[in-house]
Amino acid sequence: MVKKGKKVRYELDTGEVESLSSEEIKTVLRGADELIMRGGGALLSKILAGSKDKKLLELGLDDSPVYGAFKGTTQKDILAKIDWMIINHYLAIEYDYRTPLLVFTKKGWEIEKETFANELLEQFIEAAKNSYFEFVDELKDRNRELIFLLLDKIAESKNKELILILKAWKEIEYKKVKTKIQEVIEKLENDQNTKKITRKDVEIISFVARKKWMSIPAEFRKKIERNVWCSSCSDVVQIKDYSVKESGEEIVLHGSCKICGHTVVRVVD
């Protein structure tokens, strides 16, 4: 029983655990990221164990990239690893009134920031490849240090194919981040050693048009995709690999015929 006004004591016990590999340290920190000031060691151990716990599923914590990373390890051993992380100052406990919650120490955050920024960079590159520019919405309101580190990594990548999605991102950001994004765009544009982006690429993809397109319910979008005229097939066909462009008030899909590969265009009004 917890007496009124008394803090829940958090007892640290590293059990048999003598040390953690750097991979394990990164894993525990990545799991903790989802519950900083939201949960304690018990919940973290359930994420790492891949538990089907009701509270965990309600909070969507099974979406964590390290969900189930320590599957097969006993709950007791996972808790010992977490306690080892606290004793070695990667994580700390802070009290929200009486409840002990996990927080990053400076040392822990430095490692986690790096892991998370690399993960976001991969997702960013993937989103750019698929013209999935809505991804930038997920970057807004995130920790600023993390976002600046991500932007440094984008600049280092020298990947000019990231310029368009950066421009889309810039549209929705606050001043400081906007300025930094612009710097990265200029760096990528001015780098002579990187692959040149064609003018065609710039013209075709319009973030605004894509947003408009995505605002149409999926079932209608599917109908439109399957109702495109192909002059080569002389038939109504399905459009594939298309991009979305704005033309006045209308949006236009530019792609190819699913049957013969011929270029097809569909105006959506």
Ligand SMILES: [Zn+2]
């Ligand atoms: Zn065709």
